[in-house]
Amino acid sequence: MTTVVQQKENKKNSSKTAPLPQTPLKLTPENYYSHETDWQYMSFSLFKDFEQCEARALAKLKEDWQPVSSPVPLLVGNYVHSYFESAESHQSFVSENRKELMTRPTKSNPDGHLRAEFTVADSMIKTLNNDNMFNYFYKPGKKEVIVTGKIDGYWWKGKIDSLVLEQKYFCDLKTVDDIHKGHWNVDEHRYVPFIQDREYDLQMALYQEFIKQTFDKKCQPFIFAISKQTPPDKMAIDFNGVDDQYQIQADLDKVKELQPHFWKVMTGEEAPVACGKCDYCRQMKQLSGFTHASEIEV
């Protein structure tokens, strides 16, 4: 049994030497998205950040730097999510983000009106609400369920949009510009659907594993995608195709291969690799020499 003194020692050293806290902080809806728990649990979004640019991910985590990006697409996603979580969640989301959701007040319209993006979000909600299959699968589940798990000894956290343990499945709701748009994949030299582009297959593989470790049940993943088009497109997606199981295994293998280095970057044992092209790298850039015209990377 560890004594209080030992625990204090562990805590003191944890940022330098031990990437794996013995007993990480208990996750709650309040601290789930905090950087404090990000230092103790890897998550799908943090892993993806590290994959894209280690220097950027670390600067964000240390709160040294913040991206200057439009919050609107994220807010649209949260607007739709909160609606299907509960009436109270949606109401509190709307009142907390009133400033971003509404246009500026004018003389003829002193309250402002809902911005165009959220009028579209309302029609996305309506589209899902009117769909029997969505209602049958998504609605009965327990919403925003926090799960944790260990992969090769490293702690991870995840949040399930809608979990139906008794029927052994879970659902994730994704908002997307266009379900059928192709995204160029540099490694594969081909256009891939949004699922591969945003690595949602990896997210589903991880969540399936954390649910198994948290509740001792193997649940199958479903994604309900809804597009921001007028009228919105929708799709119910499973991972039961011939290549899907192969993909899930490959995703988990990739996590096992990359995560030790990411943790060492977080503890300062190894230096972060800068991608040289992202918003963070561009902002930090200082010219240090000439590039041959024939050797510019595209």
Ligand SMILES: [Zn+2]
């Ligand atoms: Zn970068």
